Amino acid sequence: MKWDWSAVSDFMPHFWDGLLVTLQILVLGSLISFALGLVWALLMRVPTRWVTWPVGAVTEFVRNTPLLVQLFFLFYVLPEWGVTFSALTTGVFAIGLHYSTYTMQVYRAGIEAVPVGQWEAATALNLPLRRTWTAVILPQAVRRVVPALGNYVISMLKDTPLLMAITVLEMLGEARLFSQQNFQFTEPLTVIGFAFIVISYLASLALRALERRLVH
Amino acid sequence: MAPPLQPLRRFRETSGPSRRSLLAGVAALGALGAAGCSRVPTAAATGGGDLLSRLRAAGVVRLGIAGEIPFGYIDRNGDLTGEAPELAKVIFKRLGVDRVQPVPTEFGSLIPGLNSQQFDVVAAGMYVNPERCEQVIFSDPDYQMLDSFIVRKGNPLGLRSYQDVVEKKAKFATGTGYAEIAYAVEAGYKEGDILIVPDQVAGLNAVEAGRADVFAGTALTTREVVKKSRKAEVTEPFKPIVGGEPHVDGGAFAFRPTETNLRDAFNTELRKLKKSGELLRILKPFGFTEDEMTDLTAKELCGG
Numbered sequence: 001m002k003w004d005w006s007a008v009s010d011f012m013p014h015f016w017d018g019l020l021v022t023l024q025i026l027v028l029g030s031l032i033s034f035a036l037g038l039v040w041a042l043l044m045r046v047p048t049r050w051v052t053w054p055v056g057a058v059t060e061f062v063r064n065t066p067l068l069v070q071l072f073f074l075f076y077v078l079p080e081w082g083v084t085f086s087a088l089t090t091g092v093f094a095i096g097l098h099y100s101t102y103t104m105q106v107y108r109a110g111i112e113a114v115p116v117g118q119w120e121a122a123t124a125l126n127l128p129l130r131r132t133w134t135a136v137i138l139p140q141a142v143r144r145v146v147p148a149l150g151n152y153v154i155s156m157l158k159d160t161p162l163l164m165a166i167t168v169l170e171m172l173g174e175a176r177l178f179s180q181q182n183f184q185f186t187e188p189l190t191v192i193g194f195a196f197i198v199i200s201y202l203a204s205l206a207l208r209a210l211e212r213r214l215v216h
Numbered sequence: 217m218a219p220p221l222q223p224l225r226r227f228r229e230t231s232g233p234s235r236r237s238l239l240a241g242v243a244a245l246g247a248l249g250a251a252g253c254s255r256v257p258t259a260a261a262t263g264g265g266d267l268l269s270r271l272r273a274a275g276v277v278r279l280g281i282a283g284e285i286p287f288g289y290i291d292r293n294g295d296l297t298g299e300a301p302e303l304a305k306v307i308f309k310r311l312g313v314d315r316v317q318p319v320p321t322e323f324g325s326l327i328p329g330l331n332s333q334q335f336d337v338v339a340a341g342m343y344v345n346p347e348r349c350e351q352v353i354f355s356d357p358d359y360q361m362l363d364s365f366i367v368r369k370g371n372p373l374g375l376r377s378y379q380d381v382v383e384k385k386a387k388f389a390t391g392t393g394y395a396e397i398a399y400a401v402e403a404g405y406k407e408g409d410i411l412i413v414p415d416q417v418a419g420l421n422a423v424e425a426g427r428a429d430v431f432a433g434t435a436l437t438t439r440e441v442v443k444k445s446r447k448a449e450v451t452e453p454f455k456p457i458v459g460g461e462p463h464v465d466g467g468a469f470a471f472r473p474t475e476t477n478l479r480d481a482f483n484t485e486l487r488k489l490k491k492s493g494e495l496l497r498i499l500k501p502f503g504f505t506e507d508e509m510t511d512l513t514a515k516e517l518c519g520g
Contacts, residue, residue: 086427165414177412183327
C-alpha cells in the first residue's frame with residue numbers, strides 16, 4: 001500500500017468544505033430532532049385520540065422506514081408535485097425528522113420516569129398545567145435523558161454520509177469525488193475516517209460536560 | 217429540584233471507556249489495520265499478463281458497466297445489453313471466452329473497480345482521455361461521439377455550448393467522473409459550482425426540478441434519456457473545446473495496465489469487425505450511425 005502525503009495536502013481544501021457541510025448537517029439536524037422530538041412527545045400526552053393517533057401513525061411511519069428511502073423520496077419525488085428545496089435543506093430536514101422519531105421515545109421515557117409524587121405535589125400546590133410542565137416535569141425529564149440524546153448525536157453524525165445520495169457534498173462526498181478524479185482512494189478516505197473519530201469523540205466529551213453541568 | 221444525584225453519578229463513572237483506554241483502543245485498531253493491508257497481486261506484471269488464458273480456462277469474462285443507455289445496461293428482461301457489452305460478446309467469443317457476466321456499478325467507480333480486480337474489462341463505452349490513460353489502457357475506440365445538453369423545453373437560456381453556459385451563468389450539472397466536468401472547467405466554469413449527480417436520470421431530474429439549468433452528457437445518452445420526459449429536451453450535438461481545439465471523443469474498452477496481451481488480441485478482432493462492416497451492424501440497434509464510426513486510435517486520444 002502506498003501512502004502519498006501530497007494527495008493528502010491536495011485533498012485538504014476539499015476536506016474543509018466537506019467538514020463544514022457535515023457539521024452544518026449535524027448541528028441543524030440535532031436541533032431539529034431535539035425540538036421536534038419534544039413536540040411529538042408532548043403531543044402524545046394530549047388526552048384525546050384525535051391527536052395521539054395521527055401523531056403516533058406519522059412518527060411510527062417515519063421511524064420504521066429507512067432514512068435513505070426518505071431522502072430519495074423528498075429529493076426526487078416531491079419536485080414532481082412542485083415542492084423543491086435545495087439538496088442541503090432537504091437533507092437536514094430529512095435527518096432531523098427521522099431522528100426526531102427516536103428522540104421522541106427518549107423524551108417519553110424521561111417524562112414517564114419523573115416520580116408520580118412530583119405530579120401530585122404540583123397538583124397540591126395548585127400549579128397551572130403550563131407551569132407544571134415547564135417548571136416541574138420537563139426540567140427533571142430532560143436532565144435524565146441528556147446521555148441518551150447524546151447517543152443520537154453520534155449516530156446522526158455517522159448517518160450524514162447518506163446525504164451523499166442526494167448530491168450533498170459532505171465529507172464522504174468530497175472524498176469520493178476527489179478519489180474519482182485523481183484515482184487516489186486511500187488518502188482521502190483515511191483522512192475522513194479519522195475526522196469522524198475525532199468529531200464523535202469531541203461531541204461525546206461535550207455532551208458529558210453538559211451532563212455534568214445539568215446535574216449540579 | 218434536581219434529580220437524585222447518587223444514581224446519576226454512579227452511572228457516569230461506569231459508563232463508557234476512560235479517555236486513556238479509548239486512545240489505546242484506537243491505536244491498537246490502527247496497528248491491526250496496517251498489518252492487515254497485504255498487497256493485492258495485480259496479475260503477472262511481466263510479459264503483458266496472462267489474463268486471456270485465465271479467462272479462456274474460466275470460460276467467462278466480467279464486464280464493468282455503468283447502467284447507461286445505450287452504452288452498457290441491463291434491459292427490461294434482466295439481460296445485459298448495450299453497444300459495448302454486445303460488441304464484447306462477439307469479440308470475446310472469437311477469443312475463445314464464451315460467456316460474459318455484467319458487474320453494474322457507478323460510472324465513476326469503473327476505473328477503480330477495474331484496477332481492484334472487481335471485473336476484467338470496462339464495457340461502458342468509456343471516452344478515452346489522457347487522465348484515464350494514466351490509470352488504465354484502452355482498446356481502440358469503437359465509436360466517436362459529440363456532446364449534448366439536456367435543457368428545459370424550449371431551451372429558455374439558449375445554451376448550445378460550454379461557453380454559453382459560462383456567459384449566461386447557468387447552473388451546470390453533469391455525472392460523477394464524466395469527461396464533461398473538465399470541458400466545463402476549461403470553458404471557465406468554476407469546478408466547485410458544478411452539481412455532480414450520480415447518473416443521467418438524476419441529471420434529467422435536476423433539470424426538470426430546476427436544480428440545474430443544463431446537464432451535459434454524450435449526445436446519445438442525453439437523447440435517450442429525454443425521450444421519457446415532457447419537461448426537458450436535448451440540444452444539437454456539438455464539439456467541446458479541448459486544448460483550444462474542437463474535440464471529437466471516442467469511446468473504447470478499458471483494461472488493466474498490465475494486460476497488454478489481452479488488449480492487443482481484442483484490438484485485432486475489433487479491427488477485423490471494423491473492416492468487414494460488422495461493427496456498424498452490431499451497434500446500429502443502439503442508435504449508432506455511419507457518423508459515429510471512427511478510425512481514431514487510443515494512442516491519439518491519450519495524447520501521445
